[in-house]
Amino acid sequence: MTSIEFNTKLSGLAALLHSFAYNLTKNSEDAKDLYQETAFRALSNRDKFQPGTNFKAWMFTIMKNIFINNYRKKVKANTILDTTENQYYLNSGSHATGNAAEGEILLKELNTMVASLDDSIRVPFLMHFEGFKYQEIADELALPLGTVKSRIFFARKELKEKIMGNYGFHPN
Secondary structure (H helix, E strand, O other): OOHHHHHHHHHHOHHHHHHHHHHHHOOHHHHHHHHHHHHHHHHHOHHHOOOOOOHHHHHHHHHHHHHHHHHHHHHHHHOOOOOOOOOHHHHOOOOOOOOHHHHHHHHHHHHHHHHOOOHHHHHHHHHHHOOOOHHHHHHHHOOOHHHHHHHHHHHHHHHHHHHHHHHOOOOO
């Protein structure tokens, strides 16, 4: 195949190759780059094309392989390989370990606040907190549904006021 015939076939496939490149990359600039790289590789390897075979399939295969290779390079570039012998570098700085004692103290204080609620609002509130639905709480306590909802509301309201009084901020 002469270089003129080769270039004519390549030009005839330009629109299809651009479409295929866009389908692969989902970005018009990346698609243009992929098409350009494909055309360059095809022109530089023109001697490897076997006349009588499917030129279109050859071009699409080149484009697909370039895309896959570029994708693998990007994935590999995002992979961090650590070859350090000293584990100090792995454990330093990037992750801080928190002290759970402060959270434990706050949890104990919150449990104390919940325990100080009146039984009439504390029991429905705790059941709701444990995952019971409003209707299940109403059935269990033999109360109307509206009463259960209002008691849970009042328990939340009272807890918010206690937190505001103890810590000086309003929880959401």
